[in-house]
Amino acid sequence: MRRRLAAAVVVSCLAVASCSTSGGSTGSSSKRTTTTVEREQTTTSADGDAPSPAGDPLPGDVPDRTFPGLGDPRIDVTHYGVTLRATPGDDEISGSVELDLRPRTKEPLTSFTLDLRGPKVTMAGVDGVRAKATTSNGQVTITPSSPIEPSAHAVVTLQYEGVPDQSEFPGWGMPVGWQSDDEGGWFTMSEPDGTATWVPVNDHPSDKASWTIRIQVPKGVTAIANGRLKGGAPKPVEDGREQWTWVEEEPMASYLVLVAIGDYDLVTSEHGGIEVVRAFPTSLDEEDRAAFDPIEEIVDFFSSQFGAYPNDDAGAIVVPTGLGLALESQTRPLFGTDGIAGDSAPALPHELAHQWFGDAVSPASWTDVWLNEGFATYADWMWDEHQGGRTVDEQAVRTAGLGPADDAAVRSTESAGTFSTSVYEGGALALQALRRTVGDEVFFRIIRRWVAERDGTSATTADFVALASDESGRDLSGFFTEWLEQSPQPALPG
Numbered sequence: 076m077r078r079r080l081a082a083a084v085v086v087s088c089l090a091v092a093s094c095s096t097s098g099g100s101t102g103s104s105s106k107r108t109t110t111t112v113e114r115e116q117t118t119t120s121a122d123g124d125a126p127s128p129a130g131d132p133l134p135g136d137v138p139d140r141t142f143p144g145l146g147d148p149r150i151d152v153t154h155y156g157v158t159l160r161a162t163p164g165d166d167e168i169s170g171s172v173e174l175d176l177r178p179r180t181k182e183p184l185t186s187f188t189l190d191l192r193g194p195k196v197t198m199a200g201v202d203g204v205r206a207k208a209t210t211s212n213g214q215v216t217i218t219p220s221s222p223i224e225p226s227a228h229a230v231v232t233l234q235y236e237g238v239p240d241q242s243e244f245p246g247w248g249m250p251v252g253w254q255s256d257d258e259g260g261w262f263t264m265s266e267p268d269g270t271a272t273w274v275p276v277n278d279h280p281s282d283k284a285s286w287t288i289r290i291q292v293p294k295g296v297t298a299i300a301n302g303r304l305k306g307g308a309p310k311p312v313e314d315g316r317e318q319w320t321w322v323e324e325e326p327m328a329s330y331l332v333l334v335a336i337g338d339y340d341l342v343t344s345e346h347g348g349i350e351v352v353r354a355f356p357t358s359l360d361e362e363d364r365a366a367f368d369p370i371e372e373i374v375d376f377f378s379s380q381f382g383a384y385p386n387d388d389a390g391a392i393v394v395p396t397g398l399g400l401a402l403e404s405q406t407r408p409l410f411g412t413d414g415i416a417g418d419s420a421p422a423l424p425h426e427l428a429h430q431w432f433g434d435a436v437s438p439a440s441w442t443d444v445w446l447n448e449g450f451a452t453y454a455d456w457m458w459d460e461h462q463g464g465r466t467v468d469e470q471a472v473r474t475a476g477l478g479p480a481d482d483a484a485v486r487s488t489e490s491a492g493t494f495s496t497s498v499y500e501g502g503a504l505a506l507q508a509l510r511r512t513v514g515d516e517v518f519f520r521i522i523r524r525w526v527a528e529r530d531g532t533s534a535t536t537a538d539f540v541a542l543a544s545d546e547s548g549r550d551l552s553g554f555f556t557e558w559l560e561q562s563p564q565p566a567l568p569g
């Protein structure tokens with residue numbers, strides 16, 4: 076996630092100490108308060124009945140202090156197979172989803188919940204037997220006819236239809252979930268909870284899964300999702316529609332799932348064993364499309380720094396509307412037409428860096444989102460240096476002067492819950508402080524090991540602290556407490 080034209084905004088803010096952006100989360104502050112946040116309980120309950128932290132409105136939710144109310148810790152969904160019918164200009168969608176899941180409970184699982192806002196479930200089944208489905212407060216409670224044994228693997232089938240119910244991006248105000256573009260098409264922008272607007276889902280990044288997304292649209296309409304287009308083309312289905320089947324085999328957090336339908340060109344190429352798909356509105360001119368030419372060069376640079384690109388698919392999608400932000404949807408980062416500035420897409424390096432940090436290694440709770448944004452901001456600084464701009468250290472020193480985490484600590488719910496500069500620049504500063512502390516060689520060993528060992532999983536800040544401590548041979552828990560849990564941050568070490 077990066078705010079529109081963020082690179083330019085941040086640079087201008089660095090030059091003008093008192094500037095601010097429309098959302099108010101970028102800019103300096105003289106407010107100096109010292110706060111310490113408690114470590115979050117990030118391990119989900121093994122038996123499903125541990126008390127939820129304060130703020131979780133429903134007993135079955137994943138414990139998450141920043142965005143409570145999402146997901147169900149009693150289940151582990153391993154695969155979603157979705158078939159969605161949607162039409163440009165028509166608010167209604169309908170679909171079916173088959174979820175492969177296993178209980179995380181020690182006792183037989185008598186019921187569980189999925190997140191769904193807007194559409195209603197019209198039929199539910201578990202292992203081919205009809206199940207009870209009740210909807211309340213944006214959640215569907217599924218009660219199988221007989222409990223699912225803890226060792227079992229269950230297939231849950233749901234049919235649903237209705238009008239998606241958007242939410243709002245916390246702190247920034249943009250619409251989240253299924254939404255229209257300026258040309259009558261539809262697309263999704265789903266961080267943090269928008270996927271539940273168009274498919275029943277265990278909508279929390281602690282439960283990653285592979286996805287097969289079949290989208291049935293009128294003939295002539297293009298449908299796009301994450302991963303690889305099966306068969307390389309759509310297939311005719313009933314009612315004169317065509318079905319586009321996209322397969323993402325790498326585990327994917329639900330907020331990274333993307334769907335778009337409308338008039339698009341798919342520009343496909345191959346780069347070092349990676350299939351690269353750029354999806355452009357047919358109305359987008361060549362000059363604007365050229366802003367995405369550097370994808371391969373950026374991927375190569377980050378691969379040389381962080382380890383091999385963690386997927387077989389890459390690319391980007393531009394939707395024909397102003398988004399006010401860009402999002403790192405897996406394999407296919409999402410941009411609006413306002414994400415193009417002259418001959419570049421300023422957020423492109425940031426969103427591509429997320430393919431390692433956020434997508435391959437996902438946060439186990441939303442309070443850990445600095446593991447996404449701090450790292451992507453840092454990678455963006457590295458790309459700037461690689462391009463002959465400021466060095467990372469120069470950028471860090473300038474950023475430190477603005478006190479990006481002065482208002483609240485990096486891992487406070489206030490920072491994570493508004494995607495403030497604290498998690499972006501404050502997180503990146505913590506990384507540069509780490510680099511100055513352990514030296515370049517150990518620092519990059521830590522970063523590469525983080526990706527290599529955690530690829531495909533959801534990880535916590537405590538996991539990163541433990542890994543960094545192990546790799547550096549010193550206990551860094553106090554160091555990270557100062558940089559992540561307290562505000563203001565310390566001065567950069569000498």
Ligand SMILES: [Zn+2]
Nearest residue numbers: 076077448451
């Ligand atoms: Zn980001």
